[in-house]
Amino acid sequence: MSGEDESSGWQLTESDPGVFSELLKTLGVPLIVDDLYALDAASLAQFQPISAFIFLFKWVQSPTSPMAGNFDSSFPGFFAHQVVNNACATLAVMNAIGNISGLPMGSQLADLIAFTTGMDPQMRGMAITSSDWLREAHNALSPPSAISLDGLGLPKTTEDAYHFIVYMPYLGSVYEFDGLKSNPISHGTYEESGEGWIAKARDVIEARIATYPPGALDFSLLALHEDPLPSLTKQLDEAQKSNNGFIAEQLMVRITNENAKREQWAFENSLRRHNYVGFVHALLSAMAKSGTLDKAKEDARKVMKERIAKQKEKGGAAMDED
Template sequence: MSWTTIESDPGVFTSLVQSFGVTGVEFEEVFSLDFLPASSFGLIFLFKYSRAGNSGSEADAVVDDPDVWFAKQTVQNACATQAILGVLLNTDGSAGKFELGEKLTDFKSFTSALPSDMKGESIGASEDIRVAHNSFTRPDPFVSDEKRAATDDDDVFHFIAYVPVNGKVYELDGLKAGPVFLGGAESNWQDVAKSRIQARITRYAESEIKFNVLSVVPDKVLKLQEELKVEGADVASLQVQLEDEQDKRKKWDEENVRRKHNYVPFVIELVKALSGNGQADEMLKRGAEKRKEKAGLS
């Protein structure tokens, strides 16, 4: 079955990895590369893909490092989940409260010895991963069996992951043959990743603003709950922070419910009801008059 595109959003990605069984992490949107979170397991970079903008990286030398879990993208529209897996499956299990969970632990064990293209095929063949991914797709009531060929005018977006592994920083781009070694991470691995992301951004037109960076960070709710247990902790301050984080999670949950809900049947019934009592024509007439007024045509 096919995969669909999903939104690059911290609430979506956090809920997605939780559905995989992962605990101890959440996603945080990065609004400036100058203010990256201090604690991060990895970065995910979303950008509008173009052959011209990507051509400058074609000569990047890929490496064959058995310690790096890397999958080539073989399934259309799976790059968001593939980038997420690139971070999760390369994160040290001893990192804080991070737990990969049974499903992804088994998946990693099964795929670790496979070549990168077979890892990509394994992602596509995993029903658990595909169903979880597709559950965040906005419902489309007008499904067509005819697939239109993509054109140069279409907006095509791509996700790339950046991770530290054994003191080295790697770029994981599923469109490449393997991971790209970016440099050592003796001090701050994010500085290395930041330089790479900035270089990618500058390759695009100055008018292009369709970029997004998410950081995979320790679960703030769990972190604050642990800090509250420490003797001498500033309980009042920590409690306020915890409530703020819990409110954020509640908002994420509400937004995800709205994303998944199909409102079309409701709209159709509403239009039928308005048409039945003559209100629809009157509303359309008033709308047309307002548009004329705004255009200065009345």
């Protein structure tokens, strides 16, 4: 979850599959993340087997609301508290992959998980967020702003806080891992038949979404699942050896789509890494020299005033014109 304290050095993370998949690649974990827009079985089929759901939601303090599930104070698996601002995305990933048995991972990650074995959630969270290499991996696609407004005496505005949590199976039950909670939350056992843990998790997530106003867009859902490329490549090789042209053609289409998705992720991540300050400075200088900067400023002020008026009509919080 985000906050005003940036002293920890952890930057905000975008809820984007390319960002999470790049983080997992850095950690040496053979999993990827994809956006989910529906939870029905047909929509989830292309991502199976799914290891976990990563749920992003707008955090609202509501102490009177009854909590779904039960705290498991004797949880035997991996669970870490969030002890610094902005680290919840990586904490969610760690709480997920730390509970997947036999998952391959890079040596640094394996050493970190081994080092925290036996620690309580608070100490484990402190150990994780004190890891320089993990913080650097987290920040790789969330560079700090090159422009600071500190010291200008500008009024502070309160921004909505968003938070990442995880839903996944562990020892026959569906668990919720929220780094801001004291313990993992058990949502009960699930049937091994049919969709298995997915059906139970769907009910829990849909019930949580139902607590928001109709049509609210204050959350997103990601699926953490196996990278399908190695399996698809192997299946293609087998289909080609058996001269099964129809299956081979279908597999090639899927592989092409997966590669195109990764190319798009790589392009978007390159944009996230780029520093645009020089470009913006050059553009403003060119506009000033050509005499178009003042008009652009006035046009921007006009647009902002229109947005403020619309916001006030909707009963929203006031916005600052400057």
